[in-house]
Amino acid sequence: MKDMINVALPKGRLGEKVYDIFEKCGYDCPSIKEKNRKLIFENEEKGVRYFWVKPSDVAIYVERGAADIGVAGKDILLEYSPDVYELADLKMGKCRMAVAGKNDFKDDRTRTLKVATKFPNIARSYYNSISREIDIIKLNGSIEIAPILGLSDVIVDIVETGKTLIENDLKPFETIVPISARLISNKVSFKFKNAQITELAKKIAEYCTE
Amino acid sequence: MQNKNVKLSKFESALFDMRMLFEQYGYSQYKVSKFESYDLYAKNKAFLVSDNVLTFTDTTGHLMALKPDVTLSIVKNTVGGNGLQKLYYSENVYRTRGGSQGFKEIMQTGLECIGEVDLYSTAEVLMLAAKSLKAVSEDYILDISHMGFISSLISENIPSEHTKELLELISQKNVAQVEMFLTETGVDADIKNALLTLTSLYMPLADALEKIKPLILNDAMGEAYDELKTLNSLMERYNIKSLYLDFSVINDMRYYNGIIFSGYIKGISDKVLSGGRYDNLLKRMKKDAGAIGFAFYLDTLEQLVNTSSGFGIDTLIVYDENVAPEVVVSAMEMAVSEGKTAKAVKKIDTDIKAKEIVDLRGEQ
Numbered sequence: 001m002k003d004m005i006n007v008a009l010p011k012g013r014l015g016e017k018v019y020d021i022f023e024k025c026g027y028d029c030p031s032i033k034e035k036n037r038k039l040i041f042e043n044e045e046k047g048v049r050y051f052w053v054k055p056s057d058v059a060i061y062v063e064r065g066a067a068d069i070g071v072a073g074k075d076i077l078l079e080y081s082p083d084v085y086e087l088a089d090l091k092m093g094k095c096r097m098a099v100a101g102k103n104d105f106k107d108d109r110t111r112t113l114k115v116a117t118k119f120p121n122i123a124r125s126y127y128n129s130i131s132r133e134i135d136i137i138k139l140n141g142s143i144e145i146a147p148i149l150g151l152s153d154v155i156v157d158i159v160e161t162g163k164t165l166i167e168n169d170l171k172p173f174e175t176i177v178p179i180s181a182r183l184i185s186n187k188v189s190f191k192f193k194n195a196q197i198t199e200l201a202k203k204i205a206e207y208c209t210e
Numbered sequence: 211m212q213n214k215n216v217k218l219s220k221f222e223s224a225l226f227d228m229r230m231l232f233e234q235y236g237y238s239q240y241k242v243s244k245f246e247s248y249d250l251y252a253k254n255k256a257f258l259v260s261d262n263v264l265t266f267t268d269t270t271g272h273l274m275a276l277k278p279d280v281t282l283s284i285v286k287n288t289v290g291g292n293g294l295q296k297l298y299y300s301e302n303v304y305r306t307r308g309g310s311q312g313f314k315e316i317m318q319t320g321l322e323c324i325g326e327v328d329l330y331s332t333a334e335v336l337m338l339a340a341k342s343l344k345a346v347s348e349d350y351i352l353d354i355s356h357m358g359f360i361s362s363l364i365s366e367n368i369p370s371e372h373t374k375e376l377l378e379l380i381s382q383k384n385v386a387q388v389e390m391f392l393t394e395t396g397v398d399a400d401i402k403n404a405l406l407t408l409t410s411l412y413m414p415l416a417d418a419l420e421k422i423k424p425l426i427l428n429d430a431m432g433e434a435y436d437e438l439k440t441l442n443s444l445m446e447r448y449n450i451k452s453l454y455l456d457f458s459v460i461n462d463m464r465y466y467n468g469i470i471f472s473g474y475i476k477g478i479s480d481k482v483l484s485g486g487r488y489d490n491l492l493k494r495m496k497k498d499a500g501a502i503g504f505a506f507y508l509d510t511l512e513q514l515v516n517t518s519s520g521f522g523i524d525t526l527i528v529y530d531e532n533v534a535p536e537v538v539v540s541a542m543e544m545a546v547s548e549g550k551t552a553k554a555v556k557k558i559d560t561d562i563k564a565k566e567i568v569d570l571r572g573e574q
Contacts, residue, residue, distance in 0.1 A: 065479025085458070086384040187481075188474045190383075191351045191454070194412060205386075 003193050005048050005200065008062060008070035010055035014093045014181060018071045019050070021090065025203040047196065059084065059184065068189035069197060074179045075158060079119045085190050087197075088183040088205035095179050097122060098172040100165055101154040102147050105173070116146035117156040126156070126176045144168050220346065221317075221511050225300060227345035228319055228506065232298040235338060237321050240297040242283045248273040250282055257282065257465050257491060262306045264313050278305040281488075281503060284322050285495060294325035300508075307509075314509070320485070322503035327487070329437070332469065332502055333444040339473060339483055339504045340450045346511060349476035351452050352483075354415060354441075355459040356469050358434035360408060363427065365463075367401050373463075376405075381460045385410050400427065408457040415442045418455035437468065465491040471504070478513045482506060524550035526564035528557075533570045541568060 007022070009015040019032060029043040029050055042049040053061055056076055061067040063082040071090065075097055097119070107113065109132070116137040117123045127134045137152050144164055146152040158179060159165065159172050183204055190197055229239075248265050255261050257279070264276040277283060280301050288295060300319035307314050321338065323331050336354070343350035360380075364373055372395060379388045388409050392402045404425040411418060419439055426432050438455070445453055461470050466486045473483030485504020492499050525545045529538050538554050545552035545568075558567070 063479075084382070086382045086387070089386045186479060188479050190412070191353065191456075191474055192349070192476050198412070 003047070003196065004042065004044070005069060005189075005193060005196055006067045007048055007050050008053050008058045008067035009050055010058050010071060010073075010181075011052045012055065014055070014073075015052060015071070017092060018090065018181065021092075021204060021207055022048075022050075025200070025207050027200065062184050062186050065186045065188060067186070068193060069183060069185045069200070071181050072184055074177070074182055075119060075122070077182060077184070078177065079121050081121075082184075083187065085185045085187055086182050087185050087201040088208065090181040090183060090204070091208050093179075093181040095158050095160040097156065097176040097179055098159040099126075099154050099156055099174045099176065100144075100147075100159065100170050100172040103169050103171050105147070105154065107153075113154065114152040115154055115156055116143055116152035118143060119156060122176065123156040144170060220514055221508055224342075224346045224511060225317075225319060225508060228342050229298070229300070231338060231341055231345065232321055235296075235334060237296040237298040240284060240299045240322075242277070242280060242287075242299065242301060244277060244302075245274045246277050246283055248275040250286060251275055251278065254282055254465075254491070254494070256462050258305070260306045262313070264304045276304040277301070278303055280318065280320065280505070281322060281491075285324065285492060285497070285501065288324050288497065288499070294323060294327070294331060297322050297324070317508040318505050319508060320503060320505035322501060324492075324501040324503075325499050327489075327500035327502050329440055329444075332437075332487070333441055333448075335485070335502050335504065336441060336445065336469070336471065337448045337450060339471060339485060340445075340448075340452070342504075342506050343473045343475060343483060346482075347475045347477070347514075351454055351474045352450075352471055353454050353456040353459050353474070354438075354469055354471040355455065355457050356434040356438055357461070357463060357466050357486075358437070358468060359422070359431050360457055360460070361463050361467075362430035362434075363401065363404060363408075366428065367397050368395060377460050377463075380405075380409050381458050383409060383412075383458050412454060412456050412458075414451075415445070415453040415455045422455070434468075441469070461486060463490075464494070468502070473504075473506075475510075475514075478510050480507070480510045480513070482510045522562050523553050523564045524566065525552040526558070526562060526567045527552055527554045527570060528567060529554060529570040530556055532572075537570055541570060 009018055027046050027048045029041050029048060032041040032050055040049060040051045055073065058070040058072040059076050059080055059082040062070040062084050073093060113132060113134045114137060115123050115134045116139050118139060120136045120138050123136055137146065139146060143155045143157045146155055147170060148168060162172055165171055183201055185197055248263065251258060251263050263278050266274055268274045280299050280303060284297060298321040302315050303318050304313055304315055306312065307316065323335055340352050343352060364376060368376055376391060379391060385406060389406060392405060404427060407425060411421065419442060423435065426435055459470055459472050465488050467489050468487030470486030472481050475482050483504055483506045487502045489500045492501050527538065527541050542552055542554055
């Protein structure tokens with residue numbers, strides 16, 4: 001019997017688009033489109049088993065081997081640096097990690113900069129690289145409100161269109177790193193299911209560069 | 211008395227098999243103390259798997275550490291120069307594992323070969339690593355890589371401040387980003403091509419040798435290639451097959467030079483074995499010798515599904531206040547002398563699965 005490949009997909013709009021790519025590359029699983037409460041979907045013939053998990057958890061499922069492969073944003077990979085292989089850039093879910101602040105913000109280098117973010121590790125390593133002393137304020141959502149209320153000087157967050165920022169009189173100053181969705185693989189699964197995973201990664205990478 | 215009914219756990223039997231194996235090939239056991247001066251680790255932090263060390267002050271006020279690693283202690287205590295020392299150990303080490311922040315006690319066994327390391331002893335260590343994995347499961351893979359092949363390619367062409375980033379990308383097999391990185395750094399096309407091929411390469415050693423032969427660009431790579439080739443033919447002689455060439459197996463260039471390898475077992479999502487040639491560590495410690503060795507992380511075997519028979523015990527002996535203790539003694543001793551496992555209880559516990567139940571109650 002052929003080994004099944006377990007695929008962790010991020011719940012939500014991005015995940016649905018990702019599934020479409022898998023489908024077009026020949027890894028379809030019709031039952032996934034049915035409206036029900038099932039969590040796991042498999043197509044034995046194609047040798048794939050899909051499941052939806054919280055986007056920020058995909059890397060954990062893959063790192064621990066509960067999923068052989070998965071799709072996660074580069075932001076998550078940079079923040080948690082999981083021990084996985086990064087096999088392909090899906091070139092979708094594109095956005096950037098940026099520093100933003102109030103329109104009239106001016107960096108005063110004589111003071112410690114207060115940074116509100118969901119991504120403390122990315123923020124820390126960015127400011128370390130430019131030798132800026134900072135105070136990190138870890139928030140879990142609605143980051144944009146922090147500089148408005150004076151909780152922080154700037155925010156480090158994902159910027160897609162910048163619309164939310166503009167509506168709140170904020171603007172992005174610097175791009176830290178561009179972000180897109182990546183195909184990742186568990187290191188051990190990559191070895192034991194090598195032929196299948198390599199083939200899948202190749203198909204996906206080819207589809208995405210077209 | 212050999213009791214066949216007591217099943218050794220996977221952990222115990224693997225440890226037993228490995229020790230047998232190491233002794234058979236002339237390795238002698240080396241005991242190290244649980245504590246070590248913290249200085250040793252402070253100087254060689256990058257050699258450790260995780261840089262968290264559990265420390266305490268001893269009665270004289272010295273900062274001590276619970277060993278996070280055995281190799282450093284062994285190397286510290288060896289005197290180089292006289293032939294080849296072959297040692298093995300099985301010790302508990304204390305460090306953090308994976309993403310969790312807590313310290314863990316990790317049972318580790320391994321061997322070290324210190325002195326004039328030649329091709330034969332390299333092959334022997336590699337073979338013992340493969341056989342250690344085999345002692346646990348037939349479904350194993352040993353990935354091998356050669357620092358000489360990749361480090362000379364990198365150090366000659368990439369500015370040293372960028373090597374760390376590049377090595378990290380290679381260890382993630384991130385072909386797309388390695389390509390971007392090399393375009394930005396502006397290296398020659400043949401070097402770029404070689405590095406990209408090495409990043410994505412993953413195949414059985416024998417086939418991979420064909421593939422990397424055209425990539426040789428300097429003497430160091432040629433030597434590394436020859437060593438891999440000889441090792442491949444020696445492994446065939448040992449009848450070891452599950453050997454893969456994978457340059458994503460990378461270790462710190464400051465400590466490792468020749469071959470490095472890591473072992474995996476189907477069903478375990480962590481690396482179970484890790485090793486390599488680390489002459490550079492000895493050089494840093496001012497010892498004139500070569501060294502190669504590996505460590506096997508026995509705690510990872512917990513992840514294997516236990517295939518026990520389902521019976522916890524052979525005989526359950528049930529008694530109550532009315533049964534004389536002498537009767538219980540003789541019933542127990544009879545069962546034990548027959549080589550069974552037995553347990554005397556006052557109440558039948560539904561949690562215990564026994565093959566037979568001897569009820570002494572109501573026999574008076």
